[in-house]
Amino acid sequence: MINEIVIAGFGGQGVLSMGKILAYSGLMEDKEVCWLPSYGPEQRGGTANVTVIVSDERISSPVLNTYDVVVVLNQQSLDKFESKVKPGGILMYDTYGIHKKPTRTDIKIYPIDATEKSIEMKNSKTFNMIVLGSMLKVRPMVTIDSVLKALKKTLPERHWHLIPLNEEALKEGGNLIKE
Amino acid sequence: MNDKVTLMKGNEALAMAMIRYGADGYFGYPITPQSEVLEKLEEEMPWETTGMVVLQAESEVAAINMVYGGAMTGKAVCTSTSSPGFSLMQEGVSYLAASEVPALLINVQRGGPGLGTIHASQADYFQACKGGGHGDYHMIVLAPSSVQEMADMVALGFDLAFKYRCVSMILADGTIGQLMEKVVLPEQRPRRTDDEIRQQCPWAVNGRKGMRPSNVVTSLELDDDKMEENNWRFQACYREIEKNETRCELIDVEDCDYLITAFGTTARVAMKTMELARAEGIKVGMFRPITLWPFPEKQLREAAKNVKGILCVELNAGQMVEDVKLAVECKMPVEHYGRFGGNVPTPDELLNVLKEKLINK
Numbered sequence: 001m002i003n004e005i006v007i008a009g010f011g012g013q014g015v016l017s018m019g020k021i022l023a024y025s026g027l028m029e030d031k032e033v034c035w036l037p038s039y040g041p042e043q044r045g046g047t048a049n050v051t052v053i054v055s056d057e058r059i060s061s062p063v064l065n066t067y068d069v070v071v072v073l074n075q076q077s078l079d080k081f082e083s084k085v086k087p088g089g090i091l092m093y094d095t096y097g098i099h100k101k102p103t104r105t106d107i108k109i110y111p112i113d114a115t116e117k118s119i120e121m122k123n124s125k126t127f128n129m130i131v132l133g134s135m136l137k138v139r140p141m142v143t144i145d146s147v148l149k150a151l152k153k154t155l156p157e158r159h160w161h162l163i164p165l166n167e168e169a170l171k172e173g174g175n176l177i178k179e
Numbered sequence: 180m181n182d183k184v185t186l187m188k189g190n191e192a193l194a195m196a197m198i199r200y201g202a203d204g205y206f207g208y209p210i211t212p213q214s215e216v217l218e219k220l221e222e223e224m225p226w227e228t229t230g231m232v233v234l235q236a237e238s239e240v241a242a243i244n245m246v247y248g249g250a251m252t253g254k255a256v257c258t259s260t261s262s263p264g265f266s267l268m269q270e271g272v273s274y275l276a277a278s279e280v281p282a283l284l285i286n287v288q289r290g291g292p293g294l295g296t297i298h299a300s301q302a303d304y305f306q307a308c309k310g311g312g313h314g315d316y317h318m319i320v321l322a323p324s325s326v327q328e329m330a331d332m333v334a335l336g337f338d339l340a341f342k343y344r345c346v347s348m349i350l351a352d353g354t355i356g357q358l359m360e361k362v363v364l365p366e367q368r369p370r371r372t373d374d375e376i377r378q379q380c381p382w383a384v385n386g387r388k389g390m391r392p393s394n395v396v397t398s399l400e401l402d403d404d405k406m407e408e409n410n411w412r413f414q415a416c417y418r419e420i421e422k423n424e425t426r427c428e429l430i431d432v433e434d435c436d437y438l439i440t441a442f443g444t445t446a447r448v449a450m451k452t453m454e455l456a457r458a459e460g461i462k463v464g465m466f467r468p469i470t471l472w473p474f475p476e477k478q479l480r481e482a483a484k485n486v487k488g489i490l491c492v493e494l495n496a497g498q499m500v501e502d503v504k505l506a507v508e509c510k511m512p513v514e515h516y517g518r519f520g521g522n523v524p525t526p527d528e529l530l531n532v533l534k535e536k537l538i539n540k
Contacts (some may be wrong), residue, residue, distance in 0.1 A: 060447060
């Protein structure tokens with residue numbers, strides 16, 4: 001099983017760190033993983049995106065142009081990546097600020113109210129973990145348990161007290177998916 | 180989970196591998212897309228553990244000359260930079276080669292010419308393999324295509340440099356530098372003591388302690404005959420390297436009708452192209468040089484014996500393709516496909532090119 005994913009949004013939304021935590025979660029399960037950021041000036045303000053591959057087999061190309069899962073967190077990214085979802089693949093987007101909805105009919109589309117949920121949770125920093133929770137509900141490529149292990153591995157010890165909040169955010173994210 | 184497996188950027192793996200090798204010094208100047216090398220070294224503070232010196236120089240010119248100084252004393256020293264920075268270093272590289280001192284240089288290439296872009300490129304192949312500085316010299320040029328190879332090639336580069344008293348270089352690119360993958364770092368080796376260096380590098384200028392006459396390390400020789408003799412010695416060393424040190428990876432070449440030749444990031448992309456092609460019943464193999472100089476000519480000639488055509492994919496306007504054509508003596512069609520300016524082709528883009536240029540021709 002190979003999961004080819006792109007996560008795209010504004011710099012500062014936690015796009016790169018969400019990808020990193022996903023990659024580390026794959027590592028926790030001994031899967032093959034890679035993480036390739038769009039690096040450079042766009043990290044500070046403009047749009048940022050990251051390609052993550054989580055796979056049971058050896059990964060060949062880290063550079064892709066179509067994806068199994070596309071997660072977009074703003075209108076520009078939606079415009080740019082809608083066409084790059086593989087037929088039958090998944091397009092997930094945060095509804096906040098989206099005025100032009102996706103139109104494809106050959107893919108599964110999941111609008112989620114992640115920004116709204118993060119406001120409800122009174123902490124905007126939970127945003128990316130809410131999104132990750134939703135994504136893993138739809139495509140459970142790693143377990144929530146592995147994500148928590150990954151958080152422990154990537155966060156410095158002084159931030160470990162935030163892990164329960166992140167766990168809550170992952171759960172709330174999963175609850176946003178109604179099937 | 181294997182505890183030794185970690186996730187790391189290619190650039191960070193370079194830095195960790197330098198420390199683990201027991202390198203004595205790193206001198207560098209920040210430039211995207213390789214700044215994480217210096218950042219990681221500063222974060223790890225090896226001067227407090229192994230005693231390795233890490234210094235941010237005032238410029239690339241200063242950095243390469245610090246490397247030159249360190250190398251003369253037999254220390255394991257290195258620098259890293261990206262394309263415009265490596266151009267600035269060329270005078271020093273030529274001096275290092277002419278002085279027959281070992282050093283490890285790393286170029287994480289970005290799109291040029293000029294200041295160019297900050298994304299991946301392979302347009303410094305000529306500069307690395309055909310001599311970017313003046314005079315007849317060669318460096319051993321290693322081309323990593325994974326984060327694991329970034330880590331492994333630090334030790335390999337140093338070992339080869341010391342074995343042949345020559346300059347080794349790792350020619351990476353922005354994508355491999357920024358890519359995060361699984362990696363197993365080498366075990367920590369101790370730094371060599373001064374006495375060990377005196378034994379292993381009898382040519383080094385590190386204090387003779389009354390044991391031998393004074394050493395002189397220089398690239399200057401005003402006697403033409405002696406300088407010609409020096410050149411013959413350099414060339415003999417290069418022939419020896421060509422004989423012993425070519426390395427490459429061959430994938431599915433046994434039954435292939437078409438061969439893709441690529442290194443670094445493009446080799447990774449082309450591996451996916453191979454998978455796509457084989458799924459369609461097109462038999463494609465891959466030749467990936469690991470040493471760009473010396474170029475694995477014999478291995479390529481052998482692998483290409485029965486193919487109908489070769490596609491050479493590079494992030495440049497056609498550089499390695501010259502060596503590919505020479506190796507196969509133009510006995511079959513050799514086509515080139517390049518992207519520039521920091522753009523990297525995608526797997527299906529390469530499959531279309533393969534069909535257009537070779538299969539459906």
